[in-house]
Amino acid sequence: MSSLQLERVKAHERRPIRLQGVAAIVNRIVEEYGYDKSMLIQVLLRLQKSFSWLPMEMLLEVSKQLKVPLSQVYQIATFYKAFSLTPRGRHLVRVCMGTACKVRGATNILEKIQRVLKIERDETTPDGRFTLETINCAGCCALGPVITVDGEYHGNVKTHNVEKILEQYR
Numbered sequence: 001m002s003s004l005q006l007e008r009v010k011a012h013e014r015r016p017i018r019l020q021g022v023a024a025i026v027n028r029i030v031e032e033y034g035y036d037k038s039m040l041i042q043v044l045l046r047l048q049k050s051f052s053w054l055p056m057e058m059l060l061e062v063s064k065q066l067k068v069p070l071s072q073v074y075q076i077a078t079f080y081k082a083f084s085l086t087p088r089g090r091h092l093v094r095v096c097m098g099t100a101c102k103v104r105g106a107t108n109i110l111e112k113i114q115r116v117l118k119i120e121r122d123e124t125t126p127d128g129r130f131t132l133e134t135i136n137c138a139g140c141c142a143l144g145p146v147i148t149v150d151g152e153y154h155g156n157v158k159t160h161n162v163e164k165i166l167e168q169y170r
């Protein structure tokens, strides 16, 4: 190889790699955290917040760019309730199924919501409007049964109020 060719190869190697699509999105966040593997959860939280869910392609990129095994990334993404590996709807409905809420009828509320939305728990309506999940305690047991929609609390919910509550979220 001539010295000129060698110079060209070196110049090419110095050029920053232009990442596109998911890789570029992940890279912006990973870079902010200084490619620090111990920041894995924070990176995933940021991605989850921005996109409402974590596609497998995104987990692969995080694994690659943070140099953390995919199995570890996947384990964390599936362990914490904050992460979703399937697309979520525009509004996240969470029914508290903690003991205090159960005693006050949370099971009936959950069943009513499932009937109204025509989905099971951890599913999203076909129009992408609602995702239904359950939680173990919303932290305000005296108000049970409690549901939250996009983090807004609704306490003392009655089955006949369910439609009215959901109607507020278009």
Ligand code: FES
Pocket: 096, 097, 098, 099, 100, 101, 102, 136, 137, 138, 139, 140, 141, 142, 144, 146
């Ligand atoms: S059990 Fe439902 S808020 Fe605590």
